[in-house]
Every structure is written in structure tokens, then in C-alpha cells.
Amino acid sequence: xxxxxxxxxxxxxxxxxxxxxxxxxxxxxxxxxxxxxxxxxxxxxxxxxxxxxxxxxxxxxxxxxxxxxxxxxxxxxxxxxxxxxxxxxxxxxxxxxxxxxxxxxxxxxxxxxxxxxxxxxxxxxxxxxxxxxxxxxx
Amino acid sequence: xxxxxxxxxxxxxxxxxxxxxxxxxxxxxxxxxxxxxxxxxxxxxxxxxxxxxxxxxxxxxxxxxxxxxxxxxxxxxxxxxxxxxxxxxxxxxxxxxxxxxxxxxxxxxxxx
Numbered sequence: 568x569x570x571x572x573x574x575x576x577x578x579x580x581x582x583x584x585x586x587x588x589x590x591x592x593x594x595x596x597x598x599x600x601x602x603x604x605x606x607x608x609x610x611x612x613x614x615x616x617x618x619x620x621x622x623x624x625x626x627x628x629x630x631x632x633x634x635x636x637x638x639x640x641x642x643x644x645x646x647x648x649x650x651x652x653x654x655x656x657x658x659x660x661x662x663x664x665x666x667x668x669x670x671x672x673x674x675x676x677x678x679x680x681x682x683x684x685x686x687x688x689x690x691x692x693x694x695x696x697x698x699x700x701x702x703x704x705x
Numbered sequence: 706x707x708x709x710x711x712x713x714x715x716x717x718x719x720x721x722x723x724x725x726x727x728x729x730x731x732x733x734x735x736x737x738x739x740x741x742x743x744x745x746x747x748x749x750x751x752x753x754x755x756x757x758x759x760x761x762x763x764x765x766x767x768x769x770x771x772x773x774x775x776x777x778x779x780x781x782x783x784x785x786x787x788x789x790x791x792x793x794x795x796x797x798x799x800x801x802x803x804x805x806x807x808x809x810x811x812x813x814x815x816x817x
Contacts (some may be wrong), residue, residue, distance in 0.1 A: 585731035589707070592760075610791050614762065621730035621764055675763035675799050682798050 574642040574649070583627040583635045583656055588620045591639050595650065598641045602648055602704060612702050615683040616650055618676040619698045623654035626696075630657030635695075647685075648702045655695040708732040709757075710739055715815040721752040721786070727760035733768050740772040749781025752814050756787030761795055773805065782806055784814050 579594045581587035595616045599609040620637055627633050635655040642649045660673075680687055686701035709725035722739045726732070736753075743751050753769065755761065773783045784806045788796065796802040808814045 585729075588730055589727060607791075614760070614795070617729060617760070617762055621762060624730050625764075673767075675766050675801075678799055679763060679795065 574644040576640055576642040578638065578640045580636050580638045582633075583624055583637050583654060584633055585621075585624050587637075588617060588624060591620050591637065592617045595639070595641060598643065599648060599702075602643050604648070604702070605705065608702060608705070611683040612648065612650070612700075615680050615700055615702075616652065618680050618683075619652045619700070622659075622676050623652070623656045623696065626659060627654070627656035632656050646704050648704070650700045650702075652698045652700070653695065657695060658693050659689070659691040659696045708735070710735050712739055712743070715752065715811060717815050719750055719752055719784075719814065720748050721754050721811065721814075723754035723757070725757035728758055728765040729760060729762045730764040733764045736765065737768045737771070740768070744772065744775050749776050749779045750784070751776065751781070752784040752786050752808075752811070754786045754811060755792050756789070756810075758792055759789065761788075761792045766795065766799065766801060769805065770801070784808060786811050786814050 577594070577598050579591060581590055592613050596609060596613050599612045604612065616639065623637050627635060632655060638653045640651045684700045685703045688699040690697045707726035708728065711723050713721050713723065715721060720743050722736065722743070724736060728736055740751065769783060776783060785796070786808050787810055788807065793802070796805065796807065
């Protein structure tokens with residue numbers, strides 16, 4: 568069909584616990600390298616995914632949902648890498664519009680993610696969140 | 706686990722928390738412990754050596770901010786030493802390079 572590209576997808580599921588975020592970062596490193604991203608872009612992707620997963624882990628701890636999983640699905644297309652990160656860690660807390668990084672470090676992760684990738688889309692409900700990240704190939 | 710933490714002192718007596726590897730949501734608590742221990746024992750100016758750190762995320766930054774708030778109550782400060790370009794970038798894009806004193810090396814910090 569016109570406009571739809573075939574993509575190879577890699578999916579990893581890990582417990583929503585701090586010690587597994589590094590595992591996800593390692594897997595994403597492999598996927599991003601597979602696409603031939605520059606070193607800087609690979610590091611950007613690694614950090615962005617790490618931030619999303621870390622936020623899910625923190626939320627799971629706060630909501631007593633450490634027995635849930637994080638699913639990271641990354642799809643490689645010719646012109647982009649799309650990474651969906653799904654959790655069941657509970658509702659994501661929205662930050663006030665006037666948050667100050669110095670007084671509220673939670674905003675640091677959101678700020679970093681928007682800088683590190685080209686597109687960010689977040690869908691959340693009482694159960695959890697789906698964060699979609701897109702990094703364009705150079 | 707790709708992480709290490711040790712503490713040493715500069716020639717001027719300033720304590721340094723030297724980190725290695727990845728400082729993230731899993732390993733940051735160990736950094737926090739070291740910083741808290743130094744602050745509770747009376748250190749007001751503390752350096753954090755990031756020269757061997759290759760991953761430093763918002764959890765780690767948040768912990769540094771927390772430590773900075775505590776030492777500022779005693780008019781102290783947190784110095785960041787030797788951040789590699791990728792780690793330094795995290796400080797820069799968040800504007801936190803203007804909040805912490807940033808130095809290229811322990812030598813520079815020891816001259817203070």
C-alpha cells in the first residue's frame with residue numbers, strides 16, 4: 568500500500584524494576600546500531616529510551632506495581648526508528664506547566680526526551696502509559 | 706552491574722565522589738548514599754567526578770540537585786569534575802551546567 572513501509576521489529580519485555588532498565592538500553596543500542604545511526608544518535612536514542620523506562624519504574628514503585636512489565640517494541644524502517652514503550656505502572660502524573668527544573672527534577676526526563684528524539688507521543692490511562700519515540704535516519 | 710563508586714580527597718581536603726560506568730535509576734541510590742554520608746558528616750563543598758561515567762540520566766541529575774539543595778543550606782556547593790561530552794550535554798540541555806560548578810579535571814577543582 569502506498570505510504571506504508573515494511574519494518575523489521577524487535578520486541579523486548581522486562582520486569583518493571585530498576586535493574587532491568589540497563590538491559591533495555593543494551594537491546595536498543597543493538598537495534599539502533601543495526602540501522603547505522605551515528606554514534607551521537609545512538610546515544611540519544613539510548614538515553615531517551617532509558618529515561619522513559621526509568622520513569623515507568625519510578626511510577627511502578629510509587630503505585631506498588633513492580634510486578635508488572637515494560638514492553639519495548641522497536642521497528643526499523645528505511646527512514647526512521649520507531650520505539651514504543653508500554654507499561655502498566657499506573658497513571659502518569661502530569662507536571663504543572665510552570666514547573667521549574669531546579670525545584671522539580673521530574674521535568675528533566677521529559678525535557679531530555681523531547682530534545683533527544685524527533686517525535687514523542689504519549690498516551691496514558693489509569694493502567695499505564697504508551698510512549699512512542701521516533702528518530703529519523705540522517 | 707556496570708557501576709562503581711569510591712570516595713577520595715583532593716589536596717585541598719575537598720571530598721570527591723568518583724563514579725564509574727552507568728549512573729541510572731538502579732545505581733543512583735548508591736551515589737545518593739555516598740553524598741548523604743558526606744553531607745551528614747559535615748562536608749559542605751563536595752566534588753563529583755564523572756570522568757569515568759558513560760551514562761548519566763535524569764534520576765542521577767535529580768539526586769545531584771537534591772544534594773545541592775542540602776549543601777546550599779550551609780552555603781556549600783557541589784562541583785562536577787571531568788564530565789565527558791555526552792554526559793556534559795545532559796547538563797547543558799537542561800541548563801544545569803549553570804547550576805553546578807563544572808570543571809574539566811580534579812586538578813582544576815583542587816586549586817580552589
